[in-house]
Amino acid sequence: MKFLLTTTTATSLLAATMGAAMDQEAPVNAVVTIGMIGDVVKNVGGDCVDVTAIMGPGVDPHLFEATASDVRTMQGADVIFYSGYSLEGQLGDVLERFGRQKPTVAVAPASVDPGDLITTQDVYGIDPHIWMDAQLWSQIAPTIEETLAEIRPDCADRIGANAEAYQQELLALHDWAAASIGSIPEAQRTLVTAHDAFAYYGRAYGIEVAAIQGISTESEASVADIRATADAVVEAGVPALFVETTINPRTVQSVIDAVRAQGHEVEIGGELFSDAMDEDGTPASTYIGMIFENTAKITQALGGEVADVPDALSGWADEWNAAEIIDR
Known part of the structure; x- marks a missing residue:
């Protein structure tokens, strides 16, 4: 109010x-x-x-x-x-x-x-x-x-x-992100991140979201949070977890260690932009680039295929070399 x-x-x-x-x-x-x-x-x-x-x-x-x-x-x-x-x-x-x-x-x-x-x-x-x-x-x-x-x-x-x-x-x-995420095999369509910043993303683009911490980052994740997330990753067979540019990666690494202790192999799929964009002069210093880079990383790490860039984004794609982002 x-x-x-x-x-x-x-x-x-x-x-x-x-x-x-x-x-x-x-x-x-x-x-x-x-x-x-x-x-x-x-x-x-x-x-x-x-x-x-x-x-x-x-x-x-x-x-x-x-x-x-x-x-x-x-x-x-x-x-x-x-x-x-x-x-x-x-x-x-x-x-x-x-x-x-x-x-x-x-x-x-x-x-x-x-x-x-x-x-x-x-x-x-x-x-x-x-x-x-x-x-x-x-x-x-x-x-x-x-x-x-x-x-x-x-x-x-x-x-x-x-x-x-x-x-x-x-x-x-928006349509491009939905098409890209939709190409991920359904069994692998789970996004695991450090804190709960991706609920709108998950709802919009059809991917399950699991976060180690809640929306706030004021307190660190507990041992119980880490154990619960690790169990969910093993049960779903998730191949990759993601760190965030504004969150210390040690929490995600703790989950990876707990997952591997259960005999399941998992890797870091990349660093996502959640609460802030990238440095000036980089593609993700733009809002379009932030969502584009996140989506490309998530799609590829989870076994999907990035959709073709639509004509409406051709100006941005040419300026920031979208093909290079996808090929990273």
């Missing part, structure tokens, strides 16, 4: 912000919490926006605490976009305070139908990892479009065209 109220307060501040922004030819200064939002803002805003992400590659948003420098960055923003649903839980008070000063938009609650959300039995209530479903994540584009266009009405037509084109790319990405 606090996030929703912040968004509502931010909307009421748009008119005040518009005047100042329109007097400047400089791009809108948009500050975002996570890179997955930042890449959507870049694609929708184009040259009408400059984007700064508070949390960079390898940063776990569940544990993130803002520094004085981060607060100064947000103070200088024309607009702040954050995910919501407690993903940035430790930033909640900071975001609420900025929501009384400038447009501060929780993109997930503002964009995604509540009926499409995955509920949880923990303190989160709602699983915040919505970007793991490209179709759902595409729904934040109109929210970002509307916000930026109200701040910079002179850019509204360009922003609208960008948003529509980018949404079509994400829908094509």
